[in-house]
Amino acid sequence: KNEVEQSPQNLTAQEGEFITINCSYSVGISALHWLQQHPGGGIVSLFMLSSGKKKHGRLIATINIQEKHSSLHITASHPRDSAVYICAVPNYGGSQGNLIFGKGTKLSVKP
Amino acid sequence: DAGITQSPRHKVTETGTPVTLRCHQTENHRYMYWYRQDPGHGLRLIHYSYGVKDTDKGEVSDGYSVSRSKTEDFLLTLESATSSQTSVYFCAISDAGMAEQFFGPGTRLTVL
Numbered sequence A: 001k002n003e004v005e006q007s008p009q010n011l012t013a014q015e016g017e018f019i020t021i022n023c024s025y026s027v028g029i030s031a032l033h034w035l036q037q038h039p040g041g042g043i044v045s046l047f048m049l050s051s052g053k054k055k056h057g058r059l060i061a062t063i064n065i066q067e068k069h070s071s072l073h074i075t076a077s078h079p080r081d082s083a084v085y086i087c088a089v090p091n092y093g094g095s096q097g098n099l100i101f102g103k104g105t106k107l108s109v110k111p
Numbered sequence B: 001d002a003g004i005t006q007s008p009r010h011k012v013t014e015t016g017t018p019v020t021l022r023c024h025q026t027e028n029h030r031y032m033y034w035y036r037q038d039p040g041h042g043l044r045l046i047h048y049s050y051g052v053k054d055t056d057k058g059e060v061s062d063g064y065s066v067s068r069s070k071t072e073d074f075l076l077t078l079e080s081a082t083s084s085q086t087s088v089y090f091c092a093i094s095d096a097g098m099a100e101q102f103f104g105p106g107t108r109l110t111v112l
Helices: none
Strands: A004-007 A009-013 A018-023 A032-037 A043-049 A052-056 A060-066 A069-074 A083-090 A099-101 A107-109 B005-008 B010-013 B020-025 B033-035 B044-051 B054-057 B064-070 B073-078 B086-092 B107-111
Touching: A004 A083, A004 B020, A009 A018, A018 A083, A018 A099, A018 A107, A032 B054, A043 A052, A043 A060, A043 A069, A069 A083, A099 B044, B010 B020, B020 B033, B020 B086, B020 B107, B033 B064, B033 B073, B044 B064, B044 B073, B054 B064, B073 B086
Parallel strands: A009 A107, B010 B107
Antiparallel strands: A004 A018, A018 A069, A032 A043, A032 A083, A052 A060, A060 A069, A083 A099, A083 A107, B005 B020, B020 B073, B033 B044, B033 B086, B044 B054, B064 B073, B086 B107
């Protein structure tokens, strides 16, 4: 069964800073998901990626399949980026089973 | 945004009472999921459905049952609620097993 670890658990940044959130997993996968949970509780899917890099606005997600590691970067961070960021992977590796979720990284961006 | 609603959004109930939470989608997605979210834990899968009348257990299914009689509705039932089932419950949908999931707004359930 896959295990997923996120770091850091909490992150405080000043507006404008470059942010990196990390996700590691134990069993090889077909794709990894990044999600954002707003302070009000709503959950939004940000990325689903299986290799390389994806970019959406100021958000960049990368994955290294050999290292079993993914990073989520936020460039020019803004207070509205304050949220919990969650990664998720298939629980039996490859594309098997359902998703298991990391415990999340709580990001707070100060003006 | 994907059309997913959950009802009720908030509920307070007493130990031992039955509770049913409803998830409704307008996207015609095949897969539907029920998760619970608790402090110190990631989202954990309770049950999921891969089609009408097709359901399976997740990692924390004890004390919960589900039903899906129509594509658009997925019901989660707590037959006899316990305080350990106090949580925030999220429904999600996807059009394939490992595809991107879209989440409902959540239901906050408190069992006294």
